[in-house]
Amino acid sequence: MDTSTHSSASSSANSESTNARERAPSGAMSSVSVGNGENRVSKATDKVKLKAEGVNVFYGDTQAINGIDLDIYENEVLAFIGPSGCGKSTFLRCLNRMNDTIDICRVEGKITLDERDIYAPDRDVVLLRAQVGIVFQKPNPFPKSIYENIAYGPRLHGLAKRKAELDDIVESSLRRAGLWDEVKDRLDKPGTGLSGGQQQRLCIARTVAVSPDVILMDEPCSALDPIATAKVEQLIDELSESYTIVMVTHNMQQAARVADRTAFFHMGDLAEVDTTDNIFTNPQDQRTHDYITGRFG
Amino acid sequence: MSNFALIATLLMLMALAYHLGLTRSRAVASSRDVRLHSRPGYYGTLVALWCGLPALVIFLLWSFLAPQLIDTLVTGQLPPELVSGLGDREMQTLMRRISALADGRGVAGGGSPEELAAASHMARLQTLENIALIAVMAVLAVAGLVLARRRISPTWRARNQVERVITFALAASSAVAILTTVGIVLSMLGEALRFFSFIHPADFFFGTVWNPRFSTAGSSGQGEFGLLPLLWGTLMVSAIALLVAIPVGLMTAIYMSEYASPWLRSIAKPIIEILAGIPTIVYGFFALTVIGPFLSMLGDLVGINIRTTSAMTAGIAMGIMIIPFVSSLSDDIITQVPKSLRDGALGLGATKSETIRQVVLPAALPGIVGAFLLAASRAIGETMIVVLAAGNNPVLHANPFEAVSTITVTIVNQLTGDMDFASPQSLVAFALGLTLFVITLGLNVIALVVVRKYRQQYE
Ligand SMILES: Nc1ncnc2c1ncn2[C@@H]1O[C@H](COP(=O)(O)OP(=O)(O)OP(=O)(O)O)[C@@H](O)[C@H]1O
Ligand SMILES: [Mg+2]
Numbered sequence: 001m002d003t004s005t006h007s008s009a010s011s012s013a014n015s016e017s018t019n020a021r022e023r024a025p026s027g028a029m030s031s032v033s034v035g036n037g038e039n040r041v042s043k044a045t046d047k048v049k050l051k052a053e054g055v056n057v058f059y060g061d062t063q064a065i066n067g068i069d070l071d072i073y074e075n076e077v078l079a080f081i082g083p084s085g086c087g088k089s090t091f092l093r094c095l096n097r098m099n100d101t102i103d104i105c106r107v108e109g110k111i112t113l114d115e116r117d118i119y120a121p122d123r124d125v126v127l128l129r130a131q132v133g134i135v136f137q138k139p140n141p142f143p144k145s146i147y148e149n150i151a152y153g154p155r156l157h158g159l160a161k162r163k164a165e166l167d168d169i170v171e172s173s174l175r176r177a178g179l180w181d182e183v184k185d186r187l188d189k190p191g192t193g194l195s196g197g198q199q200q201r202l203c204i205a206r207t208v209a210v211s212p213d214v215i216l217m218d219e220p221c222s223a224l225d226p227i228a229t230a231k232v233e234q235l236i237d238e239l240s241e242s243y244t245i246v247m248v249t250h251n252m253q254q255a256a257r258v259a260d261r262t263a264f265f266h267m268g269d270l271a272e273v274d275t276t277d278n279i280f281t282n283p284q285d286q287r288t289h290d291y292i293t294g295r296f297g
Numbered sequence: 298m299s300n301f302a303l304i305a306t307l308l309m310l311m312a313l314a315y316h317l318g319l320t321r322s323r324a325v326a327s328s329r330d331v332r333l334h335s336r337p338g339y340y341g342t343l344v345a346l347w348c349g350l351p352a353l354v355i356f357l358l359w360s361f362l363a364p365q366l367i368d369t370l371v372t373g374q375l376p377p378e379l380v381s382g383l384g385d386r387e388m389q390t391l392m393r394r395i396s397a398l399a400d401g402r403g404v405a406g407g408g409s410p411e412e413l414a415a416a417s418h419m420a421r422l423q424t425l426e427n428i429a430l431i432a433v434m435a436v437l438a439v440a441g442l443v444l445a446r447r448r449i450s451p452t453w454r455a456r457n458q459v460e461r462v463i464t465f466a467l468a469a470s471s472a473v474a475i476l477t478t479v480g481i482v483l484s485m486l487g488e489a490l491r492f493f494s495f496i497h498p499a500d501f502f503f504g505t506v507w508n509p510r511f512s513t514a515g516s517s518g519q520g521e522f523g524l525l526p527l528l529w530g531t532l533m534v535s536a537i538a539l540l541v542a543i544p545v546g547l548m549t550a551i552y553m554s555e556y557a558s559p560w561l562r563s564i565a566k567p568i569i570e571i572l573a574g575i576p577t578i579v580y581g582f583f584a585l586t587v588i589g590p591f592l593s594m595l596g597d598l599v600g601i602n603i604r605t606t607s608a609m610t611a612g613i614a615m616g617i618m619i620i621p622f623v624s625s626l627s628d629d630i631i632t633q634v635p636k637s638l639r640d641g642a643l644g645l646g647a648t649k650s651e652t653i654r655q656v657v658l659p660a661a662l663p664g665i666v667g668a669f670l671l672a673a674s675r676a677i678g679e680t681m682i683v684v685l686a687a688g689n690n691p692v693l694h695a696n697p698f699e700a701v702s703t704i705t706v707t708i709v710n711q712l713t714g715d716m717d718f719a720s721p722q723s724l725v726a727f728a729l730g731l732t733l734f735v736i737t738l739g740l741n742v743i744a745l746v747v748v749r750k751y752r753q754q755y756e
Contacts, residue, residue: 152642156647
């Protein structure tokens with residue numbers, strides 16, 4: 001990735017690393033809009049939340065990610081797009097070390113969260129994952145009650161000292177996920193009994209309940225109908241107020257609707273990352289251009 | 298012509314029929330220049346079936362009925378002075394002698410003139426019957442072949458008919474399995490009912506003393522047939538076995554499915570499964586020569602007298618035997634828990650053991666309970682280990698270090714040696730077998746229901 005070629009004029013003159021900035025000023029963001037033309041305001045700050053430097057990922061002997069450098073800013077919504085099998089999920093899962101659960105997977109390079117290396121030997125994965133939560137493509141509620149699904153994370157990390165506190169966390173998480181009104185009367189019913197869209201919002205609430213800084217989402221809407229999708233998108237927009245969100249999506253309109261910036265992956269490379277508007281209206285990379293105009297993928 | 302030669306000839310004829318059907322259908326197709334309904338192979342198969350099946354059915358019916366017919370005919374011809382005053386048993390012996398003579402085998406004493414006459418009569422009938430059978434089968438086979446071959450035409454739906462025959466054959470095979478099961482249960486039920494005509498069911502099911510006496514001891518004292526000491530022994534040994542097998546098996550399963558490296562798995566799993574392949578008699582003498590003495594040595598250390606053969610000895614050996622049963626079933630079930638669930642917990646920051654304890658095991662629990670129940674039914678039905686190691690002492694007591702007896706052991710005892718199937722001493726075996734069957738059936742049904750429920754959860 002060559003960041004200097006498409007760095008845009010940055011509004012934040014006080015930023016020390018203007019040449020590394022790939023972001024449009026927030027103002028430009030809301031004035032030029034793609035997709036359904038809906039206006040959204042970026043809540044992104046200038047602070048680099050997650051930083052990847054020269055990340056390579058291997059599955060056994062085959063390399064899935066080739067030397068990716070990427071900065072992710074606090075409270076931004078960053079979308080990963082690209083053809084199937086290009087390594088979006090793989091890279092996303094590096095960001096909270098979910099790849100550790102795959103035996104044959106090996107990660108090289110450096111990824112820092114708030115300037116601390118997450119792959120450092122003394123780094124506690126448990127705490128890392130509490131800070132960087134993840135929501136998967138397929139809703140995967142635990143076969144427990146709705147209440148227990150949400151309470152699981154806070155219990156794990158000892159976030160609530162009393163039952164009342166736990167109740168509060170459960171309620172506020174469900175409210176944030178826009179699910180409270182639908183389930184408040186059946187908190188003791190199994191989470192697996194909800195509809196697909198509700199299950200996905202339950203999983204988001206479950207992630208939110210441990211109050212992470214960053215939420216990773218891997219195609220969170222791919223199993224949902226348009227109405228449930230709209231709800232989740234609205235939720236993402238609200239969550240970006242207090243969380244940094246990185247999401248993989250195959251739906252380019254969705255990227256256009258919710259993301260401040262979009263990264264285009266191609267065969268293990270990060271081909272291009274820029275403001276969502278630029279990616280969709282003025283891509284610099286030929287591969288991006290071909291992809292969004294539908295020539296492959 | 299022996300039956301074997303007859304069937305071999307029929308099979309050769311079927312091969313010929315297949316070939317004829319094949320060539321004929323090809324000829325039909327090319328001469329009239331039309332497409333056949335089915336591929337030639339189906340016509341060949343169908344001709345072969347028409348040739349073989351009717352003859353085979355006749356053969357089976359004939360082999361079943363003809364000997365009875367001949368017996369009746371021969372019996373009818375026997376001189377009255379030979380038959381008069383013979384009981385059922387003697388009559389059977391006589392017929393056996395005659396048929397031995399007819400087959401050309403000798404009999405003890407050489408056979409009386411009347412017997413020899415009857416035997417030659419029987420031999421004549423048998424030759425006649427054999428020739429008739431061959432003739433009938435030949436006519437059927439050839440007729441089937443010719444008719445079927447003539448019917449070959451482009452519109453004959455040979456494929457559908459062959460499919461129907463295959464379906465029927467498969468259904469018939471299943472029917473054999475099912476009917477056998479039903480037959481076994483019914484015969485057990487019948488004999489058990491006979492037993493209950495000697496002993497009142499309440500005395501059997503609720504009796505606390507097992508003391509059957511010998512059937513030869515005279516009909517005055519019938520002995521006591523109380524089930525409870527045996528049932529108690531069975532449950533005690535099985536419970537000990539499960540106490541050994543469940544923790545070890547479950548932990549093995551967790552280790553194998555969640556922690557072991559693929560390399561270790563590939564080595565360790567077959568070794569564990571070998572445990573399941575060891576004949577139970579081997580476990581029996583392992584219990585007798587190793588576990589029993591070891592336990593009694595331990596007993597000596599703490600100053601109590603422990604017998605080498607006891608519920609504990611048999612239970613431990615049986616527990617070792619069912620470890621692989623529990624571990625491989627639980628392993629399967631644990632691996633079936635979707636990875637997405639584990640990822641969900643890990644993604645929230647749970648450690649591996651937290652994930653397993655709090656998410657994977659609860660999700661797998663119904664299936665694991667099913668595995669336990671299957672293991673339990675296995676333990677309850679186990680015989681050889683308890684025969685050798687439990688001490689055969691059908692007395693109601695609560696000490697696991699004392700000898701006990703189980704239902705299975707008692708069945709063995711009642712059915713070995715001289716026996717008379719009209720006495721309650723032997724018939725009780727059927728009542729015991731039926732009880733055992735009902736217990737294990739119940740456990741299996743519950744286990745299957747539980748496992749199925751678990752499956753539904755993820756499909
Ligand atoms: N567990 C795994 N073991 C081996 N190879 C894997 C594994 N997971 C992914 N890969 C390989 O890594 C490459 C990237 O996969 P990844 O799942 O990251 O793609 P993706 O961009 O998320 O695709 P999709 O859009 O279809 O989800 C693919 O070639 C895939 O075959
Ligand atoms: Mg993916």
